[in-house]
Amino acid sequence: MRLYALFVYVFLYLPIAVIAIFSLNAGRHASQFTGFSTQWYAKALSNPFVMEALWTSFVVALCSAIIASIFGTMAALGLQGMKGRVRVLADALIYVAVMVPGIVIGIATLIALVTLFGWINPLLALLAPEGRAPQLAMGYGSLIAAHALFSMSLVIIILRARLAGMDRSLMEASADLYAPPLATFRQVTLPLIFPGILAGFLLSFTFSFDDFIIAFFVAGSETTLPIYVFSSIRRGVTPEINAIGTMVLAVSLLLLIVAQLILRSGTRKGGR
Amino acid sequence: MQRRLSTWLLLAPAGLWFAVMLVLPLCFVLVFSFGQREAAGGYVPAFTFEQYANLPARWTAFRNTLTLAPLGTILSLLIAYPLAYFLAMRADPKWRTMLLILVIVPFWTSILIRSYAWIFILGGQGLPALVDWLGFGSIRLINTPFAVLTGIVYGYLPLMVLPVYVSLERLDKRLLEASADLGAPPLQSFLQITLPLSLPGVATGCMLVFILLMGEFLIPAMLGGGKVFFIGNALVDLFLQSRNWAFGAAVAVTLVAIMLVTVTLYMSLMRRLGGAREDVSLM
Numbered sequence: 001m002r003l004y005a006l007f008v009y010v011f012l013y014l015p016i017a018v019i020a021i022f023s024l025n026a027g028r029h030a031s032q033f034t035g036f037s038t039q040w041y042a043k044a045l046s047n048p049f050v051m052e053a054l055w056t057s058f059v060v061a062l063c064s065a066i067i068a069s070i071f072g073t074m075a076a077l078g079l080q081g082m083k084g085r086v087r088v089l090a091d092a093l094i095y096v097a098v099m100v101p102g103i104v105i106g107i108a109t110l111i112a113l114v115t116l117f118g119w120i121n122p123l124l125a126l127l128a129p130e131g132r133a134p135q136l137a138m139g140y141g142s143l144i145a146a147h148a149l150f151s152m153s154l155v156i157i158i159l160r161a162r163l164a165g166m167d168r169s170l171m172e173a174s175a176d177l178y179a180p181p182l183a184t185f186r187q188v189t190l191p192l193i194f195p196g197i198l199a200g201f202l203l204s205f206t207f208s209f210d211d212f213i214i215a216f217f218v219a220g221s222e223t224t225l226p227i228y229v230f231s232s233i234r235r236g237v238t239p240e241i242n243a244i245g246t247m248v249l250a251v252s253l254l255l256l257i258v259a260q261l262i263l264r265s266g267t268r269k270g271g272r
Numbered sequence: 273m274q275r276r277l278s279t280w281l282l283l284a285p286a287g288l289w290f291a292v293m294l295v296l297p298l299c300f301v302l303v304f305s306f307g308q309r310e311a312a313g314g315y316v317p318a319f320t321f322e323q324y325a326n327l328p329a330r331w332t333a334f335r336n337t338l339t340l341a342p343l344g345t346i347l348s349l350l351i352a353y354p355l356a357y358f359l360a361m362r363a364d365p366k367w368r369t370m371l372l373i374l375v376i377v378p379f380w381t382s383i384l385i386r387s388y389a390w391i392f393i394l395g396g397q398g399l400p401a402l403v404d405w406l407g408f409g410s411i412r413l414i415n416t417p418f419a420v421l422t423g424i425v426y427g428y429l430p431l432m433v434l435p436v437y438v439s440l441e442r443l444d445k446r447l448l449e450a451s452a453d454l455g456a457p458p459l460q461s462f463l464q465i466t467l468p469l470s471l472p473g474v475a476t477g478c479m480l481v482f483i484l485l486m487g488e489f490l491i492p493a494m495l496g497g498g499k500v501f502f503i504g505n506a507l508v509d510l511f512l513q514s515r516n517w518a519f520g521a522a523v524a525v526t527l528v529a530i531m532l533v534t535v536t537l538y539m540s541l542m543r544r545l546g547g548a549r550e551d552v553s554l555m
Contacts, residue, residue: 005358005371008351012378012429015389022392071285078282086283093290099531100298101487103504104524107511108297111304111315111521149293152286181278203380210382213489213504217511226384233388233494237395245385252381260373 016249023242040243050244053228057209060140060224064147065204071148072155073197077189079156080163097153106217109146113138113218138220146218147211151204155197158263162196195262202259206252304521313515323522330523333506336492338530340417340500341485344424345432345478351425352432352477357466359433360440372437379430387423387494394419394495415497423491428484432477439473440466472542479538483531503527 023041027034044050079090097105117136124134170192174184212226219227225248232241308318327334355375363371378386393399394413404410413419443466451461489504496505503523510520 001354001358001362004354005363008355008429009374011426012375015386015393015426016378016381019385019389019392071289074282075286078279082279090283093294096298097290097294099483099535100528101484101504101531103487103489103507104301104528105294105297107507107520107524108301109293110511111517112297112300115300145289145293149289152289156286206380210380210384212382212384216508226382229384229388230490233391237388237392241388242392245382245388248385249381253377256377256380257373260377264369264373 019242020246020249023239023246025239025242027239040239041247044240044243044247047240049223049228050225053223053225056140056143056222057225060143060147060215061205061208063140063144064151064208065201067144067148068151068155068204069197069201072152072200073159073193075152076156076159076163079160094153094156097149098157102150102211102213103217105146105150106214109142109214110138110217113142138218139222142218142220143215143222143224146214147204147208150211150214151200151207154203154207155200158200158203159193159196162193166192195265199259199263202255202262206255206259210248210252301521301524304518305525307518307521309516309518313517315517318518323519324526326519327522327526330503330506333501333503336500337486337488337502337504340420340424340502341482341488344421344428344485345482347421348425348428348432348481349436349474349478352429353436353474356433356436356440356473360437360443372434375430375433377430379427383427383490384494386427387491390419390423390426391494394422414495415499417496417500419495420492420500423495424485424488427491428481431480431484435476435480436470436473439470439476443469475538475542479535482534486527486531486534 022033024036024038025033026037026039075090079087082090117138121135124136128134166189170188171184174188175181179187210226211224212230215224215227216230225244229241229244229248232238304315305323306319306321308316308320308322310316359368359371359375391414396414400411400413447465447469448461451465452458456464487504488502489508492500492502492505493508496502507520507523507527510516510523
């Protein structure tokens with residue numbers, strides 16, 4: 001039994017280890033390990049296309065995670081203790097946002113935004129003649145908006161579990177002691193749900209940073225890091241991709257383990 | 273009254289976001305699926321069932337998805353169940369949380385990079401080269417259904433382990449003690465108590481994996497090399513290469529419809545199992 005578990009863990013982590021090891025390979029060819037070298041990391045980090053894609057991914061992940069954390073927290077607080085039709089609708093929307101495959105979300109966002117922009121852009125041109133009207137197009141905005149949708153659902157799901165497990169008497173006590181609602185929020189609710197918000201932020205960031213399929217449809221002329229990696233793989237396997245992949249995995253593993261630890265230690269203290 | 277106002281203000285931004293970025297786009301897909309293709313690619317408004325009538329043109333993609341997705345789901349279950357059982361029943365409680373985190377974490381890392389790792393391993397200069405060197409002759413692994421299934425199991429295993437683990441962990445251990453006290457051999461206890469009581473978790477895991485597999489694009493694109501392709505690959509082709517938006521929308525609607533039917537069947541099955549719904553946190 002123990003041996004079997006070990007085998008599965010090896011299966012889960014061996015591929016990650018393999019690319020990490022071969023990213024340090026001096027040779028050009030993937031098949032043989034010809035010596036230790038960090039040259040592929042240097043090469044990747046000095047490649048302007050990689051750096052530009054990395055920057056795009058970073059900005060999109062940061063913006064979408066911030067938006068998702070703020071609006072998601074607000075929505076979770078608004079939904080707290082709510083029943084009836086609004087609650088059912090909200091649950092259904094969150095469920096749909098999480099379960100509909102990313103590829104369908106990507107396609108839907110693409111055709112909706114392209115069509116909407118096709119209607120809005122002529123209007124903008126009318127309002128500001130001389131050809132200087134701002135034109136809407138796919139890019140940073142659509143990437144951030146699409147990623148924020150999924151991330152917002154994550155934040156709401158995490159916080160709803162936390163708020164449900166929270167001791168309501170604390171908030172009632174605060175209200176009984178004549179604290180105004182905002183003070184109760186700042187001094188009681190926020191400290192209790194903050195670990196959840198932080199974990200939600202980290203998960204949102206990782207999701208956006210790693211997402212390929214939604215970005216593939218809505219990125220317009222921008223290139224995120226996963227899109228760059230995907231198109232390089234099509235051109236052939238190189239040690240440089242191993243180096244980029246190792247860095248991407250290292251960043252997400254770190255963020256995820258931090259998020260998990262925050263979530264789990266938090267539930268033990270604040271929860272049931 | 274004031275409380276209601278503040279509630280609506282709290283819900284407004286997220287509500288607007290879901291309306292514009294989820295409800296509206298999904299409506300667009302539905303509308304487009306009844307449209308027609310413009311000669312140069314793109315979309316002409318219309319109301320016709322032409323696109324749906326044309327679905328058999330992509331039959332191979334549907335067939336591959338509807339065979340490999342269930343197969344991948346079953347394989348994931350067979351590999352995940354013993355691990356979940358070990359984590360819930362046998363693992364040292366001191367290490368359980370850490371072991372569980374180690375299962376969940378890969379699921380949230382880039383599936384792109386993780387599938388790439390398998391290109392590296394199964395590709396011509398990876399495992400096949402090793403097998404050849406050992407003198408077992410030449411084999412081809414990459415761009416086969418085997419490679420795609422490996423990628424699927426690898427990618428979705430965590431999603432299967434978690435719900436099964438939750439249902440096993442909640443199981444009342446006293447039932448097993450009672451069964452042992454009454455002289456039942458371990459296998460019989462497992463078959464008559466553990467297995468039936470873990471079925472809700474099994475069903476949840478299978479549904480999650482199956483639904484996500486239906487929309488898979490990356491794994492077949494990377495490990496199937498254009499030979500083993502899913503509905504997702506057909507969608508990318510229709511939208512980004514041949515720019516046949518109306519037909520692509522019809523394929524997407526059909527995909528979502530198949531998923532909805534699956535979920536509905538699952539729900540009614542669960543009700544018949546008398547099972548409480550398992551709330552599984554994947555975060």
